[in-house]
Amino acid sequence: MSQVREASQIRDFSLAEAGELKIDWVREHMPLLRQLEVRFREEQPFAGKRISVCLHLEAKTAYLALVVQAGGAHVALAGSNPLSTQDDVAAALVKRGVTTHAWYDATPEEYRAHLRAVLDHHPQGVIDDGADLATILHQERPDQAKEIIGGCEETTTGIIRLRAMSDEGILQYPMIGVNDADCKHLFDNRYGTGQSVWDGVMRTTNLVIAGKTVVVVGYGWCGKGVAMRAKGLGAKVIVCEVDAVRAVEAVMDGFAVMPIVEAAPHGDYFITVTGVKEVIHKAALARMKDGAILGNAGHFDVEISKPDLDALSASKRRVRPNIDEYRLPDGRRLYLIAEGRLVNLAAGDGHPAEVMDMTFALQALGLREVMTNTYAPGLHMIPRALDLEVAQMRLASWQVEIDTLTEAQSAYLHSWQ
Ligand SMILES: NC(=O)c1ccc[n+]([C@@H]2O[C@H](COP(=O)([O-])OP(=O)(O)OC[C@H]3O[C@@H](n4cnc5c(N)ncnc54)[C@H](O)[C@@H]3O)[C@@H](O)[C@H]2O)c1
Numbered sequence: 001m002s003q004v005r006e007a008s009q010i011r012d013f014s015l016a017e018a019g020e021l022k023i024d025w026v027r028e029h030m031p032l033l034r035q036l037e038v039r040f041r042e043e044q045p046f047a048g049k050r051i052s053v054c055l056h057l058e059a060k061t062a063y064l065a066l067v068v069q070a071g072g073a074h075v076a077l078a079g080s081n082p083l084s085t086q087d088d089v090a091a092a093l094v095k096r097g098v099t100t101h102a103w104y105d106a107t108p109e110e111y112r113a114h115l116r117a118v119l120d121h122h123p124q125g126v127i128d129d130g131a132d133l134a135t136i137l138h139q140e141r142p143d144q145a146k147e148i149i150g151g152c153e154e155t156t157t158g159i160i161r162l163r164a165m166s167d168e169g170i171l172q173y174p175m176i177g178v179n180d181a182d183c184k185h186l187f188d189n190r191y192g193t194g195q196s197v198w199d200g201v202m203r204t205t206n207l208v209i210a211g212k213t214v215v216v217v218g219y220g221w222c223g224k225g226v227a228m229r230a231k232g233l234g235a236k237v238i239v240c241e242v243d244a245v246r247a248v249e250a251v252m253d254g255f256a257v258m259p260i261v262e263a264a265p266h267g268d269y270f271i272t273v274t275g276v277k278e279v280i281h282k283a284a285l286a287r288m289k290d291g292a293i294l295g296n297a298g299h300f301d302v303e304i305s306k307p308d309l310d311a312l313s314a315s316k317r318r319v320r321p322n323i324d325e326y327r328l329p330d331g332r333r334l335y336l337i338a339e340g341r342l343v344n345l346a347a348g349d350g351h352p353a354e355v356m357d358m359t360f361a362l363q364a365l366g367l368r369e370v371m372t373n374t375y376a377p378g379l380h381m382i383p384r385a386l387d388l389e390v391a392q393m394r395l396a397s398w399q400v401e402i403d404t405l406t407e408a409q410s411a412y413l414h415s416w417q
Pocket residue numbers: 155156157158185188189193217218219220221222223240241242243246273274275276279297298299300342343344351
């Protein structure tokens with residue numbers, strides 16, 4: 001334990017008790033992970049293995065790290081975003097034996113140093129978020145990349161990066177992509193982001209949503225959830241898209257669809273959730289009305305162009321915790337939440353525990369799969385059987401039963417006559 005403490009870099013060890021309460025709270029609401037914790041403790045799938053984890057460091061991810069640890073692993077963890085790290089949870093993790101490198105509001109240099117520190121742990125397995133560990137390993141430590149047996153990655157943006165590496169043939173180890181599992185994107189991206197984005201916006205601004213105009217940029221799995229919940233809160237919703245099919249879907253879901261520059265003068269709130277950079281740029285910012293509030297829910301803080309905001313503004317000041325006011329030369333004020341970082345994590349507690357229970361059950365099962373079987377280097381989709389297993393565990397936890405096909409029905413489905 002003292003070794004773990006000495007190796008860790010966190011803000012304040014004395015916060016552990018508060019962090020433990022947070023972890024215990026989410027554990028109560030994560031029955032799938034609880035089940036896996038018991039199973040892994042018995043089966044020890046990671047016995048003696050070093051696993052490095054890069055995830056938003058809050059209570060739910062902390063519990064995932066503890067479940068992996070229960071499976072016999074030595075776990076080292078870094079945050080995946082300086083503003084989403086909770087210092088009390090970091091302290092609790094150290095107390096429970098997880099080497100932790102993260103503190104809230106780390107500078108970019110400190111943040112990179114924390115990521116490098118979890119790689120100094122010489123992991124054989126990784127849980128990555130946004131492919132940050134993969135990027136460092138391949139750019140700076142190619143020899144060390146070869147030590148990795150495998151890992152898993154949960155988010156859309158990370159999978160895009162890993163797919164690019166895999167297609168170029170340079171990904172040195174097998175990675176399981178969790179995002180494409182139905183039990184991930186259908187629930188985490190849609191219902192998780194949908195709820196937690198508005199939780200983050202509301203608690204940070206303390207303003208009403210009903211009657212306002214919300215512009216959602218990106219109508220993917222996350223955007224659908226953000227738009228659906230905005231509508232439920234009483235907002236008028238405009239969707240901006242670049243994909244014709246998704247735009248048709250948004251129209252048929254009842255939303256106005258138009259280019260961002262046209263939507264700009266109407267929006268009271270703008271939420272970007274595309275995984276693409278500069279989707280809100282100078283031309284759109286210049287047309288926004290006084291008081292418009294901007295938040296990003298995409299993985300990186302590049303979707304709302306901060307350089308463009310700076311260039312357009314005569315002054316900038318912090319007006320509330322996590323809200324920066326940019327004053328344009330004509331007096332209009334635009335408000336950016338959490339420096340354009342994921343609003344639901346940097347200005348909230350992230351997705352609800354019950355939703356992350358499914359995502360993290362997939363992560364834990366995906367990690368076990370890749371660490372205990374032989375996979376070729378490259379990106380692999382999570383096996384369908386694990387997706388179904390998680391859905392079944394979820395139903396069982398709710399005591400919901402469903403029908404099964406009879407033999408005759410199954411034969412009918414597979415016949416052509
Ligand atoms: N905040 C969270 O907790 C959370 C959770 C899951 C995923 N994410 C992140 O959110 C982002 C989106 O994830 P997703 O699963 O919805 O992806 P997705 O691929 O399903 O959807 C992205 C959508 O954005 C659209 N788009 C791309 N460029 C655009 C542009 N310039 N203007 C308008 N629309 C544009 C695409 O056409 C697509 O429909 C990713 O960065 C992902 O990593 C965040």
